Amino acid sequence: MIQANRTATRTTEPGKSSAGRAQTSLRQVLWVLVLALALPAILVAGGGLYSVYRAEQRATDLRLQEITRAMSLSLDREIEKAEAALRVLASSPSIRTGDFAAFHRQAMEAGLAEPAWIALFEPDGKVLLNTRVPYGTPLPDSIRPETIRRVQETRRAELSDLAVRPATGQALVTLDVPVVIDGRVAYILSSAIGPEVFQKLIQDQRIAAGWNAAVLDRSGKIVARSRSPEQFIGQSARPRLLEAITASSEGQIDNVTLDGIPARTYFSRSQPFGWSFIISLPASELRAALQRPLIWLLVLAGVIVAGIVLAAHLSRQIAKPVDQLVASAKALGRGEPVTDASTHVLEFDAIRKALAEAATAIRMQKQSREEVIAHVAESEARLRLALNAGDLGSWEFTPSTGEFVTSATCRANFGRAADESFTYTDLVASTHPEDRAKQAEAVAEAMTNRTDLHVEYRVIWPDGSEHWIRVSGRTRIGTDGSLSMVGVSQNITKRREADERQALLLHELNHRVKNTLATVQSIASMTRRSAEAGDPNAWDAFMGRLQGLAKTHDLLTSTNWNGALLENVLRNELDPYQDPMQQRIRLRGPRVNLQPSAVLAMGLAVHELATNAVKYGSLSMMEGRVSVMWAVTTGPGPASLLVEWTESGGPRVKPPERQGFGTKLIQRGLAQQLGGDIKLDFAPAGIRCVITFPLKSVVVALDATEENEERYAS
Structure with a gap:
């Protein structure tokens, strides 16, 4: 009130009566107006409260x-x-x-x-x-x-x-x-x-x-x-x-x-x-x-009703002075003179006086300001376009003051949020410990020799992940003579990962091609001996085994040779013989992820068992059935993977007089390569094959939950 009286005294000319002075303070009007404006917010809060209750009820259900x-x-x-x-x-x-x-x-x-x-x-x-x-x-x-x-x-x-x-x-x-x-x-x-x-x-x-x-x-x-x-x-x-x-x-x-x-x-x-x-x-x-x-x-609801009545009353009191102030602002915007007529509100009168004094200066500076703004806007637009096109973040570092100014994209390259504080100390701390010396040496050399900066190094984000950053910069001298460096940063993690992945894939491809050629050579050699022994089906069997090997390779390719699920290996070979009701072939066992070598060996073994079942076993008849069950077993010794192949509903089985090529292939592929134990039972009701592997020689990894809680779940 003391300040208001002093202001009124300064703005009232001598000879004028006190009746012409402003009687209402804008601060008082705004306080009451805030209360009126808060009432709709309370209504919205009430609606939100009810919506939250309904949402909570649905979420509970x-x-x-x-x-x-x-x-x-x-x-x-x-x-x-x-x-x-x-x-x-x-x-x-x-x-x-x-x-x-x-x-x-x-x-x-x-x-x-x-x-x-x-x-x-x-x-x-x-x-x-x-x-x-x-x-x-x-x-x-x-x-x-x-x-x-x-x-x-x-x-x-x-x-x-x-x-x-x-x-x-x-x-x-x-x-x-x-x-x-x-x-x-x-x-x-x-x-x-x-x-x-x-x-x-x-x-x-x-x-x-x-x-x-x-x-x-x-x-x-x-x-x-x-x-x-x-x-x-x-x-x-x-x-x-x-x-x-x-x-x-x-x-x-x-x-x-x-x-x-x-x-x-x-x-x-x-x-x-x-x-x-x-x-x-x-x-x-x-x-x-x-x-x-x-x-x-x-x-x-009660508070809202009172707020509406109060807001209606106050709106009438502030409507007229606000209209007068709006008219003065419009006149200023058109470049017209602003009158100093009183609004009877102290703060509004002060604003109108300031508008009147600024009108003249604004008209004089308008033309030059518009030219400067247009030039700056055009420059900033070009800069933003260029930076966004290259996914680049801008930065400026002044060593003498330690000031480090970065754009939102630059902070994002270092794993920071757009509004998060990021100093040069934070940048050094986020640099990978093995690359800090390289980063510091590159910056020091560029600042000392006044040369351009180009360096790539690793950074650690706050979440612990590792990323690659490319930083480029150039030194400059400010108007005050201070030396600083400006530049851009770019996240090149995907490019580095792509280069490393390409090299790894080329190396892995060379290794896999050699292994595959060795497997084909072994199959061809054994098939040749069968053909020389007078087997008329040797060539067809050879082609079938190559096709089975190719299907297994397709399965491994879909997982980038990281192994495959045992169930997928079985389905890869047995789905062609499954009936529409999914009853002819039954697969049951836990989720087991096999190593690539185990996938190839198991694929060949299942191909041989399936081929034999189609020609002579249960799959040669419509009512025939094949059941494949597997489980991870534990005991006094190392953990093992048990796979059981059981045929039923087929023709009566007679034990073979000699060991066939398929049996030799299973034993060499599984027993010798993976250290497994194979038991073949030529029971009259159907062939039963039980294969046991040491778990560590065939399995990539078991899901933690399944290993502890669902080891025997189907």
Whole structure:
């Protein structure tokens, strides 16, 4: 107020009354105007608050549905892991030789996910052994003849619902797997799994304290539960929930838990096994999320109404002086004189006076200013165009002051944001330690000798990544006599990587061509001996093997010779013989990435097995089937990759009188090259080939998750 009075005194001429003085301060008007303008922002905030609530509700539904789906898949993998483990046990030589005592010890050391027991049955229900008791203990016959009969007929694994076993009094789930020997189901291998396995699966997810998660079997009984499992395991879920699970494989419903808590329940049913995973979110949490936004919306509505009334009143008070000020600004813009008539607002009057004083000076400088601006704008446009065309960032460095001015593109070349501070010290710190001496020497030489700067070096971005930079510069003397250097920078990482990749590919191509020619030479030599021995199909077999080798090379080329998945190698050779229903050829096993040498050897081996199956084996008949299963096994020794080829449904197999070329090729390509162990069984029902490799000689890398959690998943 003191400053306002002084200003009014200076601007009021003698003789004028105080009635002509400005009565309202612009600061006061603006403070009130800010309040009025804030009200619409509050309205927008209210709308945003409601939108956030709706979005959060939809996101909650989507997130929990995805969690239940993921947990359902985890449940499938847990069951399939147990199945794969049983199938590995089912291939034990101890069963074939009848050494059940040895198999009992092997089953005890299998390291499965804490089953209650593992048992071996004969198809008539006689129990041969059970890991629950010492080997040799007399055991009663199985009380599940129907289950054993179905497993024997279907030759598929079967998972039971949760039931209390009379022998132990425990609530268990059983998994039965057939043991096929010489084309017939010789035994049934069974594993009893306690609810603790599935309970641990829920506990590992760290379900929120107020929520509830559960696993249901096919009949709707609770197998595992996050809240009070000891009370509810074995009970059936609510009928309404069971109806929803029966009607759809996944979804959500409003339900009441067995605890009597109203909740929104999300479920996902497993397709292979029919088990379900559910998560229940208490309805009270959803209601609380809705009540808070509604209260705030009512408060905001009241504030908005008051703000509208206040804004309308103030708009009338400031409209007239603002119009007068706008008129003065328009007159200034047209180059016309500006009048000094009072607006009765102190700050507006001061602005109008300043406009009037500036009008004359502006008219005098207008022409020269426009010429300068046009010239500068044209120069800057050309510079920006040139820099952008070359993807160059500009910079200027003054050693005497340490000032370092960079463009946004230059900072981006060093991994910095457009508005991020970047000093010359930061540039030196970001330079690769091995290249700092080269960078400093190049700059010092250019500054000392007044020569141009051209240097390429590596820089480390804040995220730790390494990039190549090309820097060019030229020295100049400023108007004040100071020496500085200006220049440009360019990110040349892609160019350097392209040069290195080209050199690597040329070297790798030379190596691969030599290996391929050696393989073709070996195949040609062996084929020649077969032709000299009187084999009329030697030439066709030779051409087929070359075509198989070419297909395998195409598969490796698509991955830049970084290896290939075992499943892709198998499909590369077997897909031409697959039926439209995908039932004739069955592939099952974990994700395994083979080395290039293993891909070539496995491709030739699978080609030989497939060719033999098409000519003489199961693929020569429409009802014939081929099953290829693989698994990563561990034991006392090094880890191994086990691949099992099984044919069925073909003509009766007769053991060959002599070892054929295909068998020799498999043994040389796999056994000698990769250190593998090959076992060929010419069973009457179909050929069975079991190949075992040391894992480190064939595998590039296993996915960390699959190696630890899905080693036996299909």
